[in-house]
Amino acid sequence: MSVPFSTYQPAPTHLTVDRHGLLIVAGAASLSLFATLFLLLYVTVLSIVSKQKPGCTWASARLVFMQTSFGPIFLNLVFADMLLAIGLMHNFINFNERGAVTASITCTSQGVLIQLADVASALLNLLIAIETFIILSNGPMLSWYTQFSTVGIWMLSCCFAVLGFLSFSSLELHSFYNWNGAWCWISPDYLTYQITFHNVWIWLAATGLIALYGTLFSRIRTHYKGEGHILRRSSIVLPPSSPSTISSLSGSQSNTSKASKRQRVGSKGLRVVARTMLVYPISFVAYSIPLTVISLIENYRRSTLSPVVALVLSTLFALRGAxxxxxxxMTRNVFILRTPAAPAYDEEQLTPTSPHSIRNQGRFPWILTNLKI
Structure with missing residues (x-):
């Protein structure tokens, strides 16, 4: 016999409601929602300005990354983070109701949004890492691969979000999505489904990010050290050389001096790119893995390890969109703080002057665009 959502209240567990914590998590999610909406509006405005004023380099330079094969994946990632922020902002409703309303429509919708968006965001991060690794490993650019992979990620995430709800919501136990500490998510009674529908994919994404970006970091700093021109196919923006370096190199026109110029510019740029490779796995692991591990342990032991630590990690998780x-x-030059001046003396130009000029530069057009720190 099933129990109606409106009348069933489960027995109290260790997952008690901290009303102040609800506001903190919801406030952090609001910042993520603002950041994602700002980026989408920002890109839209840049696209309009770029089309109306084709000669406006201010707008076109910031759109180069968005016009690569990475652009659609990144926009899907931002959309997933926006859905996650909306789901976490349901805590404002829970706060007004003086606690989570278990087995309710609000709780279920929050659980579905968080489950859907978290898995999709993790796998889209992994997809960007895979494509980055392929391109910088001299592999081919497969636009169809990224398109089908993106669609597949959303389909898989939707299945994980609704299958459990459709299969278990009518059991005598409380709803499949129920209060889980800081928000509504898969009930602790379904620990196996927490692992198979969610945790495995988060850990898979984290492992892939660490392995792929770690390999690129090591390879860029060692195997390709001093060979900045090898990144030409990826149109990576490198920091400008100092005036003294430029003046000292521009005097000689011999092949040896030109090779030296390329090496000195490339070596500095590769160090920048290598450091950039660590930004993505570190940030993902920071806001995903600790919370996942602690949540799994708490649900298994039915006891809270540390409410303060849980609140800090939950807040960091809610900030993932921002x-x-x-x-x-910042690293792909969507927001440009400084634009490195292109060295006019180097025929191995690393920075395209416009998105249109890149299309004729060979087999590997503007892929890993405008990396900088």
């Missing part, structure tokens, strides 16, 4: 926007926006 973190992703800043991480990619």
């Amino acid at each position: 973190i992703d926007v800043l991480a990619f926006g």
Whole structure:
């Protein structure tokens, strides 16, 4: 016999409601929602300005990354983070109702949004890492691969979000999505489904990010050290050389001096790119893995390890939208703080002057665009 959502109240567990914690998590989610909406509006405005004024380099330079094969994946990532922020902002409703309303429509919708968006965001992060690794490993650019992979990620995430709800919501136990500490999510009574529908994919994404970006970090700093021109196919923006370096190199026109110029510019740029490779896995692991591990332990032991630590990790998790926007926006030149001057003396030009000029530069067009710190 099933129990109606409106009348069933489960027995109290260790997952008690901290009303102040609800506001903190919801406030952090509001910042993520603002960041994701700002980025989408920002890109829209840049696109309009770029089309109306084709000669406006201010707008076109910031759109180069968005016009690569990474652009659609990144926009899907931002959309997933936006859904996650909306789901976490349900805590405002829980606060007004003096606690979570278990087995309710509000709780269920929050659980579905968090489950859907968290898995999708993690796998989209992994997809960006895979494509980055392929391109910088001299592999081919497969636009169809990224398109089908993106669609597949959303389909898989939707299945994980609704299958459990449709299968278990009518049992005598409380709803599949129920209060889980700081928000509504898969009930602790379904620990196996927490692992198979969610945790495994988060751990898979984290492992992939660490392995792929760690390999690129090591390879860039060692195997490709001093060979900045090898990144030409990826159109990576490198820091400008100092005036003294430029003046000292521009005097000689011999092949040896030109090779030296390329090496000195490339070596500095590769160090920048290598450091950038660590930004993405560090940020993802920071806002995902500790919370996942602690939640799993608490649900298994039915006891709270540390309410303060749980609140801090939950707040960091709620900020993931803002973190992703800043991480990619700053390192991929979506938000340009300074634009390195292109060295006019180097025929191995690393920075395209416009998105249109890149299309004719060979097999590997503007892929890992405008990486900088």
